[in-house]
Amino acid sequence: MENQMILCAASAYTEKFYLGPEFSNLPESIIQELQIACVLYTVDVGGELTVAFDEEGKLTLHASHTEDDFLYDEIGSVLKMKELQKNKRELFESLEMYYEMFVKSGYLADESSH
Numbered sequence: 141m142e143n144q145m146i147l148c149a150a151s152a153y154t155e156k157f158y159l160g161p162e163f164s165n166l167p168e169s170i171i172q173e174l175q176i177a178c179v180l181y182t183v184d185v186g187g188e189l190t191v192a193f194d195e196e197g198k199l200t201l202h203a204s205h206t207e208d209d210f211l212y213d214e215i216g217s218v219l220k221m222k223e224l225q226k227n228k229r230e231l232f233e234s235l236e237m238y239y240e241m242f243v244k245s246g247y248l249a250d251e252s253s254h
Contacts, residue, residue, distance in 0.1 A: 143195050145243070148160060186211050193236070193239050198236060
């Protein structure tokens with residue numbers, strides 16, 4: 141996960157959702173859609189899910205779990221991730237555009253300094 145900017149994450153262990161501070165200005169409906177998708181993922185398969193942008197600005201999904209989590213569903217995780225990528229394709233593409241236009245370009249940082 142080096143050199144990636146975290147958009148959001150959810151954990152079945154802490155039962156929490158995290159939104160990267162750079163994305164707090166996203167519309168509330170987008171934040172809620174991300175939260176629902178991430179939390180449902182962790183409820184279904186366990187572990188943690190991180191949604192991040194790589195160096196090229198592509199959205200990546202990363203699942204992880206603790207070694208002693210015997211209830212974590214590895215096969216279900218892969219299937220659920222593919223389902224999430226398919227069902228949220230339009231949202232993810234829009235977020236990639238947003239990232240490219242506002243975050244990567246530094247536009248939001250410029251706006252906050254005014």
